[in-house]
Structures are given as structure tokens and as C-alpha cells.
Amino acid sequence: MPMRKVMKGNEAAAWAAKLAKPKVIAAFPITPSTLVPEKISEFVADGELDAEFIKVESEHSAISACVGASAAGVRTFTATASQGLALMHEILFIAAGMRLPIVMAIGNRALSAPINIWNDWQDTISERDTGWLQFYAENNQEALDLILAAFKVAEDERVLLPAMVGFDAFILTHTVEPVEIPDQEVVDEFLGEYVPKHAYLDPERPITQGALGFPAHYMEARYTVWEAMENAREVIKEVFEEFEKKFGRKYHIIEEYRTDDAEIILVTMGSLAGTVKEFVDKKREEGVKIGAAKITVYRPFPIEEIKALAKKAKVLALLEKNISFGIGGAVYTDVGRALINEKEKPIVLDFILGLGGRDVTFENLEEVVEIARKAMDEGVKEEVYWIGLRKEIL
Secondary structure: EEEEEEEEHHHHHHHHHHOOOEEEEOOOOOOOOHHHHHHHHHHHOOOOOOOEEEEEOOHHHHHHHHHHHHHHHOEEEEOOOOOHHHHHHHHHHHHHOOOOOEEEEEEEEOOOOOOOOOOOOOOHOOOOOOEEOOOOOOOOHHHHHHHHHHHHHHHHOOOOOOOEEEEEEOEEEEEEEEEEEEOHHHHHHHHOOOOOOOOOOOOOOOOOOOOOOOOOHHHHHHHHHHHHHHHHHHHHHHHHHHHHHHHHHOOOEEEEOOOOOOOOOEOOOHHHHHHHHHHHHHHHOOOEEEEEEEEEEEEEOHHHOOOOOOOOEEEEEEEEEEOEOEOOOOOHHHHHHHHHHOOOOOOEEEEEEOOHOOOOOHHHHHHHHHHHHHHHHHHOOOOOOEEOOOOOHO
């Protein structure tokens, strides 16, 4: 029978790793994700997880060790955040280009400067073009579940790409919630024993990995990553369907909430989705036609799901804990790509909020709705808005 425990998001991620039975875990501590490898090291030390735990000197070394281990043919896992993820940047491209299904947990945290250890999504968003699959968890249960799903998707022969699962710093990483831990036997059935598809060392099967790519070959190599990411769209749906059958919890690439008759749909990711759903309930009681949508899978970007969502609303209000300087939020640019050739499309407004761990309040969301209403009635005056700025200190 599944076991229920009250635990932090970091612990949930560690339990997911334990259940997946990786053979190599390489990690370097960084707030707010340190507890993930700490807990895994306890599992290893206590004999509950048969794995090699590698203590390295930096995050760059951690992901490099995972690349080496994955290239040797074993399941691997690591965890990091913020500046640590940024330090891995060079190797993230290598992991994807070598088609290594490494899975990594990220306690989403702001990037310096100024130094900030609290939540936004800038760290993972900044790595969206590296070729890694990206999942975002709303709560601690999703942190555990999506890591298991990430292994299944990443290791599928049609994909073979690394994956990162983000869950918000402190809001989830250090906050306790009830989490259902699946039976090991059921997880074993779901994931199966890891059998490397292409990357493994065997003297009887000599291969070259990570070789020099001349202009005659490099573009085709990058195309295979593109093709794998495109393949992942269908694989993710299949994995989510199988996950529901095995564990009873249903996941969607985009989860909709009270959108059927909504004029305004608030679109977001991560833990903010929970706040937004409660806000939607409040506004519905007031007679406001409003809904919510949560992006669970950000890479590959859910283009068709966004097109379908856009047909339901007059305004898509994107709530983003990130900023791409010079254009707006990253989701904003991706939604624009999804809708650019649609004949009929809603107003798309971008709202930058919650950076560096600033609370997103119902008052902030009221401002978002008011701006969206004005856009419907008076036309679009601006497309990108910063919500919750303390203008007295600017």
C-alpha cells in the first residue's frame, strides 16, 4: 500500500529519486535544494538505495559526473538551483546533445545580482534552450510525481533527452505537506529496469560520444534534439495516462480550471497556480467570468494546448515569475509564437510579478483582472506590466 507522510518538497524530490533507483547521484549543496542530496545520501548510507553518491567540488562537476555516468549506461540524478544551475549551463547543452536521460530537481530560485535566495523561475527559464525537458510542480506531491514521470519520458527511446523538474524555493522546498509515496513495486513496474538505448560502455561495441561536430554534421545533430523534443509531446501524454492508471493521479500538459465560459484566463506555472485557483473561486462568487490554466510542461512548449485555450477567452493574462529583458516574460514570447498564425486570437497581456520571492497577493491579482477588463473595453495600451513594484524605492 502507498504510504502517506508529511514532508518538505525537497524530501519529496529525494523520495522520488530513491524510488527511481538511480545508480549514480552527484551533487553539490546550494540553498534551497541542499536537502535533496542530503536526504538521498542518508538513503545510500542506510542501505536503502544501492547507488554511488559522488560528493563533488561544484555544480559544474556535479552535472559533469552525471554526464559521465549516464554515458556509461546507468540511471543518474542530481539537484541544484539558481547560480548552481547557471554554473552547469555549459554542460546542460552537452547532456542534451549526447542524448543522455539525466533527471534533475530544481528548487526554483532567483539569480543574482542582488543576491537573493528566494523564489522565482529565472534559473530554469534561462535554460529553456539547452534541450532539456522542463516540468513545473504546483505542490510537493507533484514534485515527487513529476520526477518519476520525467524519468519515464526522458528514457523513452523516442526522446532520450535530459529533464529538469522545478518546484518553488521555500514555498515548496521547505514547506511541509502530505505526500503519498507510491509502493516501490508499482514504481518498478512503471519505470522498469533502466536499459541504456545508445550510451553505454562495452568493449565489444566501440562508439564515440561527444565527438567534434564539423559543419558537415553539426546541424543534423542539433536537428535530432529538435526532433526528440517534438516526439516528447506525445510521449508525455502517454506517460501521464499511464501514471494515472498506476498511481491514480491525473496530470495534464496544461491543467485548466473553470475555463469553459471564462472571458479572462490567468495562465501561470508552479505553486502560484494554487493561489490563482483560490482567487478564481473568489471572483466566480462575485459573478466574474474568470478561469485559470497551469502550465505543467514548459519544454516542449504546449503550442496546441495554448491554441485550444486561446479559443476559450477574450484575454489570456500571463502571470510570470521571470523576465526576458527587452521583450517581457518568457511564456509571453512563447504564447506569441503559438498564436502568431491564428486568424482569431485573444488579447495577450503579460504580468511580471513575484520576482525574488515577493508575495503574490489577491490584491495583485485584482489589479491584473482590472487591467484585463480595461483591455477588453478600451483596447490594449500596454502588453507588459510589472505588478507589485514598490515605487517609493525605485
